[in-house]
Amino acid sequence: MSVTVPGSLGKVRPPLEKWQDWRTCGWTERNPDTVSGIDEVYKTQFGFTRTQLTEEFIGHIDRAARVLEVGCAGGLQLKVLEQLGFTDLFGVDLRPTVVPGRVAVADGRWLPFADGAFELAFTSGTMMHLHPAFRDRFCEELLRVSRRWIWGVELWAAVPSRWEWNGLMPNAWALPEPGTLLRINPALRLRKERKMCRYNFTYNSFLLEKP
Numbered sequence: 584m585s586v587t588v589p590g591s592l593g594k595v596r597p598p599l600e601k602w603q604d605w606r607t608c609g610w611t612e613r614n615p616d617t618v619s620g621i622d623e624v625y626k627t628q629f630g631f632t633r634t635q636l637t638e639e640f641i642g643h644i645d646r647a648a649r650v651l652e653v654g655c656a657g658g659l660q661l662k663v664l665e666q667l668g669f670t671d672l673f674g675v676d677l678r679p680t681v682v683p684g685r686v687a688v689a690d691g692r693w694l695p696f697a698d699g700a701f702e703l704a705f706t707s708g709t710m711m712h713l714h715p716a717f718r719d720r721f722c723e724e725l726l727r728v729s730r731r732w733i734w735g736v737e738l739w740a741a742v743p744s745r746w747e748w749n750g751l752m753p754n755a756w757a758l759p760e761p762g763t764l765l766r767i768n769p770a771l772r773l774r775k776e777r778k779m780c781r782y783n784f785t786y787n788s789f790l791l792e793k794p
């Protein structure tokens with residue numbers, strides 16, 4: 584599908600330089616680019632597939648619902664949704680991407696969409712790359728563009744901490760999410776949560792619903 588959503592690198596603010604040559608960090612080379620590939624990795628590491636996790640968290644959502652992923656990279660997670668039957672998929676990333684659905688280059692902190700434009704807005708492994716100083720802004724935007732559901736799969740820690748990733752990619756921050764989102768909008772309902780432990784770190788998958 585073609586690129587139909589306006590977005591501009593002109594909106595990107597520092598310190599994001601690392602992401603702009605992120606491809607050279609080798610993430611896409613190190614990670615599978617097929618749904619069956621990522622399913623296998625998840626099965627080995629967590630005991631369930633990425634597809635099963637997705638079904639567990641958003642399987643109840645209408646397949647015609649408009650969905651946005653912020654930080655969609657090569658679109659692997661959007662491909663999982665596509666295979667589950669979702670049809671109205673959008674993605675944004677700081678880098679140009681090639682994914683199923685309509686994609687824009689945009690910064691999650693300044694999303695080029697109207698309030699409530701999406702039934703579901705989600706992130707997967709993206710919030711964790713934002714410096715904690717920017718997390719409020721990113722979460723405010725995620726909440727603003729979602730009409731009802733917000734899903735996250737993010738690096739988690741009870742106490743905010745920094746992760747080095749051995750220089751393979753930019754630093755990451757583990758925060759007790761969805762704490763930021765719930766602080767910004769205390770009326771949000773936490774519908775589901777699942778801690779996923781992998782090596783010495785933990786991801787949290789959480790689903791929030793607007794009142």
Ligand SMILES: C[S@@+](CC[C@H](N)C(=O)[O-])C[C@H]1O[C@@H](n2cnc3c(N)ncnc32)[C@H](O)[C@@H]1O
Binds near residue numbers: 713
């Ligand atoms: C680990 S990858 C995410 C992979 C993808 N979500 C998936 O599940 O397959 C992190 C992505 O977040 C993007 N990213 C980082 N900060 C961002 C921001 N402020 N706005 C939009 N995208 C961002 C990076 O360019 C990168 O592609």
